[in-house]
Amino acid sequence: MLIIEDLYKSYQGPSGDVPVLNGVSLQLGSGHSLALTGDSGSGKSTLLHLAAALDQADSGRIMVDGTSLEELDDTGRAALRRQQVSLVFQQFNLVPALTVAQNISLHARLAGRVDPVWIKALTERLGLAEFQERYPEQLSGGQQQRVAIARALAMRPKLLLADEPTGNLDEGSSASVMELMLDLVRETGAALLLVTHSQAIAELLDQQRHLSKGRLRDDHSCDGTLSDGNLREGKA
Numbered sequence: 001m002l003i004i005e006d007l008y009k010s011y012q013g014p015s016g017d018v019p020v021l022n023g024v025s026l027q028l029g030s031g032h033s034l035a036l037t038g039d040s041g042s043g044k045s046t047l048l049h050l051a052a053a054l055d056q057a058d059s060g061r062i063m064v065d066g067t068s069l070e071e072l073d074d075t076g077r078a079a080l081r082r083q084q085v086s087l088v089f090q091q092f093n094l095v096p097a098l099t100v101a102q103n104i105s106l107h108a109r110l111a112g113r114v115d116p117v118w119i120k121a122l123t124e125r126l127g128l129a130e131f132q133e134r135y136p137e138q139l140s141g142g143q144q145q146r147v148a149i150a151r152a153l154a155m156r157p158k159l160l161l162a163d164e165p166t167g168n169l170d171e172g173s174s175a176s177v178m179e180l181m182l183d184l185v186r187e188t189g190a191a192l193l194l195v196t197h198s199q200a201i202a203e204l205l206d207q208q209r210h211l212s213k214g215r216l217r218d219d220h221s222c223d224g225t226l227s228d229g230n231l232r233e234g235k236a
């Protein structure tokens with residue numbers, strides 16, 4: 001589903017290019033989940049943005065469901081984001097002027113894939129049925145995050161990218177929201193790439209990778225010297 005090969009990305013700093021990703025490779029199959037950890041500033045969000053076709057790498061290859069992102073023009077990238085990829089951020093990013101029900105169905109509408117039965121199931125499973133007519137500001141942080149997850153899954157994405165999705169929640173809410181999200185992701189067969197600072201959350205996912213000095217290492221490796229090529233698991 002997601003294949004990343006030898007990805008390089010640097011940003012321009014005041015005294016020249018600052019490398020962030022130095023040859024990152026990974027593969028993630030449908031229905032599989034991968035937790036990406038790493039120190040602050042190690043490039044986790046950069047990698048997620050590249051996978052979401054929100055930014056372009058300097059070199060390397062990203063394939064989402066068989067499509068090479070480098071070969072897409074702006075229209076193609078926008079279409080891929082609308083049809084195949086969903087994002088969940090720490091800051092929820094709900095539309096304040098829309099009700100919970102309208103927020104949940106928003107991306108499915110944009111993708112032209114509204115499935116009322118699935119949306120109803122998601123709304124109920126995420127405990128949002130009684131809040132459907134409320135506006136985001138009338139919800140707690142945990143409830144807003146559940147709306148963001150419902151919205152992301154309503155269009156049945158092939159790839160779900162999550163950046164600290166429970167970063168604003170307390171430990172108890174965070175664990176329950178994560179478990180629900182993982183159940184739903186497995187049921188839809190989406191591939192999930194999730195950035196987290198929490199080791200406890202990372203351990204809930206199928207695989208863990210740690211980003212350090214622009215390269216990925218296996219969190220379970222003793223000496224951290226495994227090459228990216230040795231880390232590939234799961235069918236892409």
Ligand SMILES: Nc1ncnc2c1ncn2[C@@H]1O[C@H](COP(=O)(O)OP(=O)(O)OP(=O)(O)O)[C@@H](O)[C@H]1O
Nearest residue numbers: 011012013020038039040041042043044045046047
């Ligand atoms: N648009 C940009 N222009 C210049 N530098 C950037 C830009 N975006 C990110 N960076 C730099 O790239 C590095 C990686 O940033 P990134 O946000 O990917 O890190 P991160 O691992 O997600 O960090 P955190 O855990 O703190 O969110 C940082 O040093 C950051 O300052």
